[in-house]
Amino acid sequence: MATMVIFGASGDLNRRKLIPALFQLYLKNRLPERTRIVGVSRTPYDDQQWRRLLRESTESLGGGPVDGQRWDEFAKRLFYCSADVSKPEDFVELERYLRNLESGHGQGADDVERVYYLATMPQLYAPAIAHLGAAGMAAENGVSRRLVIEKPFGTDRATAERLNSQTHEVFREHQIYRIDHYLGKETVQNLMVLRFANSIFEPIWNRNYIDHVQITVAEEVTVGDRGGYYDNAGVLRDMFQNHLLQLLMITAMEAPARFRANEVRDEKVKVLRAIRPFAGDDFTNHTVRGQYNGYRAEPGVPSDSRTATFAALKLHVDSWRWNGVPFYLRSGKAMSCRSTQIVIQFREPPHLLFDEFPGANPQPNRLVIQVQPAEGIHLQMQSKVPDANMQLRLMELGFRFSQQYEKLPDAYQRLLMDAISGDPSLFARSDEVELAWGVIDPIIHAWEDGYEMPLGHYDIGYWGPDSCRTWMEQQGRQWFDVCPVLH
Numbered sequence: 168m169a170t171m172v173i174f175g176a177s178g179d180l181n182r183r184k185l186i187p188a189l190f191q192l193y194l195k196n197r198l199p200e201r202t203r204i205v206g207v208s209r210t211p212y213d214d215q216q217w218r219r220l221l222r223e224s225t226e227s228l229g230g231g232p233v234d235g236q237r238w239d240e241f242a243k244r245l246f247y248c249s250a251d252v253s254k255p256e257d258f259v260e261l262e263r264y265l266r267n268l269e270s271g272h273g274q275g276a277d278d279v280e281r282v283y284y285l286a287t288m289p290q291l292y293a294p295a296i297a298h299l300g301a302a303g304m305a306a307e308n309g310v311s312r313r314l315v316i317e318k319p320f321g322t323d324r325a326t327a328e329r330l331n332s333q334t335h336e337v338f339r340e341h342q343i344y345r346i347d348h349y350l351g352k353e354t355v356q357n358l359m360v361l362r363f364a365n366s367i368f369e370p371i372w373n374r375n376y377i378d379h380v381q382i383t384v385a386e387e388v389t390v391g392d393r394g395g396y397y398d399n400a401g402v403l404r405d406m407f408q409n410h411l412l413q414l415l416m417i418t419a420m421e422a423p424a425r426f427r428a429n430e431v432r433d434e435k436v437k438v439l440r441a442i443r444p445f446a447g448d449d450f451t452n453h454t455v456r457g458q459y460n461g462y463r464a465e466p467g468v469p470s471d472s473r474t475a476t477f478a479a480l481k482l483h484v485d486s487w488r489w490n491g492v493p494f495y496l497r498s499g500k501a502m503s504c505r506s507t508q509i510v511i512q513f514r515e516p517p518h519l520l521f522d523e524f525p526g527a528n529p530q531p532n533r534l535v536i537q538v539q540p541a542e543g544i545h546l547q548m549q550s551k552v553p554d555a556n557m558q559l560r561l562m563e564l565g566f567r568f569s570q571q572y573e574k575l576p577d578a579y580q581r582l583l584m585d586a587i588s589g590d591p592s593l594f595a596r597s598d599e600v601e602l603a604w605g606v607i608d609p610i611i612h613a614w615e616d617g618y619e620m621p622l623g624h625y626d627i628g629y630w631g632p633d634s635c636r637t638w639m640e641q642q643g644r645q646w647f648d649v650c651p652v653l654h
Contacts, residue, residue, distance in 0.1 A: 168201040169280040175287035176206025182224040188579035217247040252295045258302035280311040300337030324604035345595040351578030354542040381510040385502040395467030406498040408607045428592040439602035443483040450613040453481040457623040457632035459501040476500040501627040504650035507538035541651035543567035
């Protein structure tokens with residue numbers, strides 16, 4: 168028996184992601200039979216009102232009506248308790264409410280596991296955690312108490328360390344699940360399978376065969392009505408410290424001895440420790456920043472803002488496997504299309520046998536891992552064009568999930584299931600979070616303190632500023648600017 172307590176239950180995350188994911192788990196018979204879901208927020212709903220609102224939001228955000236009978240069965244698991252997470256006395260009342268609920272099904276409240284999910288504003292994390300401890304709701308006493316914390320986990324290394332310290336005063340590390348929904352995506356998990364379950368890739372996954380790696384998280388949308396938040400965050404805090412570094416870690420990590428949480432996370436942390444720190448001219452030579460035209464006219468954005476909505480970084484992982492192989496990371500708003508992809512660019516053959524033929528135009532092999540959308544894996548290789556002398560063309564061997572499976576689950580389904588079952592493999596550890604901030608913090612500070620560093624501008628619908636393309640060409644390389652084919 169388990170109880171999931173969702174703080175911030177009236178918020179957008181719960182309506183858009185958490186409840187639809189939990190409902191899908193129920194439909195797949197993966198939600199443990201006696202799981203209860205308790206929503207907590209200040210709005211004074213009763214159980215029936217909350218259930219009705221959640222059905223409406225699940226239907227409107229899920230693209231259609233739900234099966235009424237199955238929803239009614241699921242809704243019996245949904246409960247609501249009005250409480251203010253900033254008030255310690257409300258946690259005393261919440262504990263009393265939970266114990267009454269948990270002891271009402273023929274089982275003692277002391278035997279019920281709990282998962283506390285903080286889906287609140289980040290500034291409420293520390294008070295909520297402290298109040299959970301003061302109310303005696305964190306101590307395990309033979310039964311699990313887990314805490315799920317949404318990103319952002321701090322705004323720099325100092326705040327992340329402080330939040331870690333505050334959290335560890337109440338919860339032990341094995342109880343804490345720091346969530347990054349990118350790790351729940353099937354394609355990201357499949358990257359480990361691609362590398363470590365196929366003998367054809369791992370022998371060439373190194374500096375001897377790979378020229379460089381590109382990791383792109385492109386967003387088609389502008390900041391919209393999030394301008395006030397975004398202008399204080401910027402693209403490095405918003406995307407690089409979490410999503411892009413997570414993808415880099417999985418791409419670059421060594422094989423763990425066993426597929427267990429600590430072993431996997433140990434290898435990821437080793438990658439962060441091996442990333443070469445920036446110094447001196449690195450901040451100008453190994454970074455590009457940009458801002459889309461029209462950003463300063465967005466609501467909540469100052470008219471003279473120099474916040475970057477686009478960034479590209481060149482990182483080096485100082486290890487035997489990756490010595491001399493640059494990792495290019497880029498992300499931005501208002502770009503050509505929505506695309507998250509990892510591109511493994513292999514070296515050219517040691518001897519270009521066919522370059523003397525007119526029209527041969529040989530190009531090195533490329534492995535493209537499309538994380539979203541059109542999730543799949545594509546290997547580009549040279550082939551001769553029929554009836555065309557020795558003209559070569561880059562052909563593609565591809566696998567797309569949609570061709571084999573009807574629909575991929577939302578990332579939150581896997582992550583919520585893991586949190587309920589107690590598997591922390593896909594969640595960040597405290598040292599991982601702090602080290603990730605340690606990579607990004609110096610770049611943020613250099614950009615904020617050095618306004619003489621160029622801020623390129625780009626039109627909405629482009630792949631970033633022209634300076635980024637020029638920067639890449641000066642290194643003898645090109646970005647893989649290809650939008651995924653969605654059909």
